Amino acid sequence: MPPQELAQKLQTQFGALIIALPEFREETTVSVADPERIADVCAFAKESLGCNFLLDITSVDDYGTEPRWTIVYELYGLGHHCRLRIKTQVNEESSELPTVSSIWRTADWHEREIYDLMGIRFRGHPDLRRIIMWEGYPYFPLRKDFPLVGKPTELPEVAFTRAAPLQGGPFVTSAGGKNTIEREPRARITEK
């Protein structure tokens, strides 16, 4: 079963909810218009389309645009050896969508990681705790508006953080730039 067929079956099942995105380098991507239906779409993809392997869930921060968050699900079928990518967008105000951890158990830790580093919550998740940073860390460090050097925090007996000395350092990004040179200058002169 080619991946385009998977996308078509999703469209016949869910109709206008599924938007086919342009195919890129033989990778098929569909978008789910309503993030609240993502669990239904994923359940159908697993039960009826044979996508029994969830490769990954990632999140994208489109800082400055609304909806801000894009959640990306990478699906794979061990029977038909096809990949399918499902995207859905969540606005910053809610920052919440249903969990798929009841469909694929591996989604448990993927969703915890997204919650930890991006601050997007998954409704119905059995154990939505931080997975990399410690409990009590106040920020979501992979958001685009979080400074790369970090922010000073203090949690007695657990951990502390300090801002890293970047010396105007190399890996500085500024969101909203028109092109890569504007978004990721090699060095930024820090004002003193």
Next chain:
Amino acid sequence: MASIYPRPVMQTKTDFTYDSKIEGDVVVTKLDAAVNWFRKNSLWPMPMGLACCAIELMAVGASRFDISRFGSEVMRFSPRQSDVMIVAGTVTYKMALAVKRIYDQMAEPKWVIAMGACASTGGMYRSYAVLQGVDNIIPVDIYVAGCPPRPEALLDAMLNLQAKVAREPALSSLKHTS
């Protein structure tokens, strides 16, 4: 002409004197030097392996580079039995206080080697998650450059640490309890 004083008799065969035939010759030294000599030739490491540097640390312990030539083959995973903590790898903020706690649990005298760029300065991780050098939380005696350092570099650090230990005032730095 015989002396009017009686000649002293050397008694080397009694039960109470030093028998050089059995026990070898006597070396005269300073107590400081002797204590330091004991210490520097049995520096037992506390392997604080946190990242890829720990792989090189394992190579140093194995037969090809063989840290036991310098008396440091006894890797102790208990801080109570260790002399030198080798911080091998990236110290994240999540791990930092655990590293400090293990250092605090080590008995005096104790030393620290910061192995590699990450442990020394944070290395390439100019990041929200990484402590920018383990010397922010514990005192470091020797820094080893490299990412990761070659095993020879760590052996060189051990030799440098031995030289440092040999120079220390062992007795006068003892803590007296009154």
